[in-house]
Amino acid sequence: MNILALDLGTSSVRGLVLDADADPLPGALARRKVRVHVTDDGAGTLDSAGYLACLVECLDELAEGGHLRDVELVAVSAQWHSVLPLDAAGAPLGPVLTWLDTRPEPPAGSAGPTDPAAFHRRTGTWWHRCYWSVRLPWLRAHAPAARFAGLVEYALGELLDSAPMSVSMASGTGLLDLGTADWDAEACELAGVRRGELPELAPTDWRGRLRPEHARRWPQLAHARWAAPVGDGAASNVGSGCVDARRVAVTVGTSAAVRLVQRLPVGAELPPLPERLWRYRVDHEHVVTGAAYSSGGNLFAWANRELRLPQGAQLEAALARVPPDGLVLANPRLGGDRPPGLAPAGAGELVGLSFSTSAVDILAGLMSGLCRMVADDLTVLESVVDAPVDVVLGGGAVTASGWWRAAFAAALAPRSVRHRPEPEIGATGAAFVALGRVAEARRFAGPGRTEEVGSPAPPSRSGVPARRVAPGGR
Structure with a gap:
């Protein structure tokens, strides 16, 4: 059994093939650089369509090189904290906000968590511009979003039969109760978001598969199981x-x-x-x-x-x-x-x-x-x-x-x-x-x-x- 490992980073998209012991196979690497749009006002954004195209190009390159044979499992490491607004049909309404974006500010008049220390211990985060508790109200003020997703949920949602959000990626939003692994009620209230406007949370044993049209494009991956994505920082610790x-x-x-x-x-x-x-x-x-x-x-x-x-x-x-x-x-x-x-x-x-x-x-x-x-x-x-x-x-x-x-x-x-x-x-x-x-x-x-x-x-x-x-x- 081989493993296709995808790394959806801030500066590049990479795909490589590993053996059953997670050791890289020689030559089985495809990489595309991506560029974050950074401006003096604190913006740090990515183009979702361009990013998805880079991922597709990596898969095409690996397939053309014959590297996807015997792949049974697809693992994904992805950047934490990214978010993009979507319309009711799932189409992006703006660029992807990355962790680099420092523009979001709390809504005027909002006092934040009732007990900041308890909020921090429960979610592992703060009421801060990096997290969705502040980002979603700010985004809604700029675009009438119907729902929200991270970059990895958007990209995989275009390729797979389903793309729920893993507990690892959800924890990076600042809206997850780490103890229960469910959306935190107070954090969601601060974000002004209902459960149906957030991605579905992936169960422990979730596995995805390519949509039929993509299975025809990459037949070597037609029967491969896709594992729930892991936040890039967590994945790097394990890989170290x-x-x-x-x-x-x-x-x-x-x-x-x-x-x-x-x-x-x-x-x-x-x-x-x-x-x-x-x-x-x-x-x-x-x-x-x-x-x-x-x-x-x-x-x-x-x-x-x-x-x-x-x-x-x-x-x-x-x-x-x-x-x-x-x-x-x-x-x-x-x-x-x-x-x-x-x-x-x-x-x-x-x-x-x-x-x-x-x-x-x-x-x-x-x-x-x-x-x-x-x-x-x-x-x-x-x-x-x-x-x-x-x-x-x-x-x-x-x-x-x-x-x-x-x-x-x-x-x-x-x-x-x-x-x-x-x-x-x-x-x-x-x-x-x-x-x-x-x-x-x-x-x-x-x-x-x-x-x-x-x-x-x-x-x-x-x-x-x-x-x-x-x-x-x-």
């Missing part, structure tokens, strides 16, 4: 092997996050949740707790576009001359804050510039600024399990930069920091969730799958002292 209280995943893709997975079946009492952390569901048996950031690999993309950085080996050589904590202090919130923070897009700052400051120094400052933010939240996350943890780094951005891995090791010391270089950790993790084998993913964090990350001593750089005044605030 961080599936118990001893290991935390730090993932840096387009954005970044630090997360811990625990076994907590639906119906079990929810444990305490620190005020500054969120909690979502991996599936009906596990939760993931952590913090996320709007900055990640997009910091490098911005710097590479605007600062005329050296390329390839020249860039790594230049970074090697910068200490792991950087020479420029930077607030890396160029895209604003993820919840619970409220900093708007454009909140980034640089401190300590001089006439000798180089483009590489600015890049390093942004990268090390993110490391410090992760380190602060990791300390809070450790309080959830009341024990120190090991860290596994993953994601394309840290895989591409040895300097960034070393900077994380320095910021997270004295914890053990390892790196999982496999680039498709999200898709791999989604496959393990689909197989019901989350606990077995521990093997990905062991020797042979991860590499020890060293923390080098800061090189000397005479005449250019590092500044120690932190910009901004959280």
